[in-house]
Amino acid sequence: MTVRDNIGYPLRIRKVPGPERAAKAAEVAGELELLDYLARRPGQLSGGQQQRVALARAMAVRPSVFLFDEPLSNLDARLRLEARTFLKRLQRELGVTTVFVTHDQAEALALADRIAVLEHGRIRQLGTPTEIFRRPANTFVASFIGSTPMNLLPGTVRGTWVSVAGVLLPGPMGEGARPLPDGAEVVYGIRPEYLRYTTHHAPGSLPGRVTVIENLGSTQLLTLDSEEAGASLQVTVPEDLPVTVGERGYALPRPERVLVYRDGELM
Numbered sequence: 250m251t252v253r254d255n256i257g258y259p260l261r262i263r264k265v266p267g268p269e270r271a272a273k274a275a276e277v278a279g280e281l282e283l284l285d286y287l288a289r290r291p292g293q294l295s296g297g298q299q300q301r302v303a304l305a306r307a308m309a310v311r312p313s314v315f316l317f318d319e320p321l322s323n324l325d326a327r328l329r330l331e332a333r334t335f336l337k338r339l340q341r342e343l344g345v346t347t348v349f350v351t352h353d354q355a356e357a358l359a360l361a362d363r364i365a366v367l368e369h370g371r372i373r374q375l376g377t378p379t380e381i382f383r384r385p386a387n388t389f390v391a392s393f394i395g396s397t398p399m400n401l402l403p404g405t406v407r408g409t410w411v412s413v414a415g416v417l418l419p420g421p422m423g424e425g426a427r428p429l430p431d432g433a434e435v436v437y438g439i440r441p442e443y444l445r446y447t448t449h450h451a452p453g454s455l456p457g458r459v460t461v462i463e464n465l466g467s468t469q470l471l472t473l474d475s476e477e478a479g480a481s482l483q484v485t486v487p488e489d490l491p492v493t494v495g496e497r498g499y500a501l502p503r504p505e506r507v508l509v510y511r512d513g514e515l516m
Contacts, residue, residue, distance in 0.1 A: 296324050
């Protein structure tokens, strides 16, 4: 079938008359920038164009809700980014409620107004992308959401501080932070983006040695092995910060971004 036939197929099943079917197919094709391809067959289209044809076919019947089940999974990285931007703009313009299923957490953060994070069919957290990223409700979400997972370190509450293998780190001071029960065994959570790296010791910082430097373009991702804490953690730093493998440094958490978990749940 041609692109025109593909788009009009759901209308044909509903026995919409030919002229009306052609008009609706052309209208949807215009919205998705497909007018120049109506006479082509799927094999003559790029992957991104094929995805738009599939979307146009769904749009032709003007549904009240869209359900997309990993629609971008077969596209390469460049096409995924283009399609993601296109879908977000289109959804805003159409104003149609859309349920978008994806295993790509970056895709979810970029597209969603609200995200439901599922584990084994159970919703572990429901919230806006900002809420999900900044305040994961449990360690599962914390370790899943984010291009680099949150650093999660076992520790013990000591007043307003958390002792991680004897190193005192600042407790949470952000919005919604509550007093911590002294002596409680907890997990200390801090994202790599919310750690400041320095080669000079500062109170409340975790010492370690740089073992890996990953150049991510606009940033660098450092892996810091801390013998004191018996753990590794990752720190995001500017791309122009001079760092060498093997140097000793310190990771200083931003207290307003610190999270503490007990029995896997956010305190």
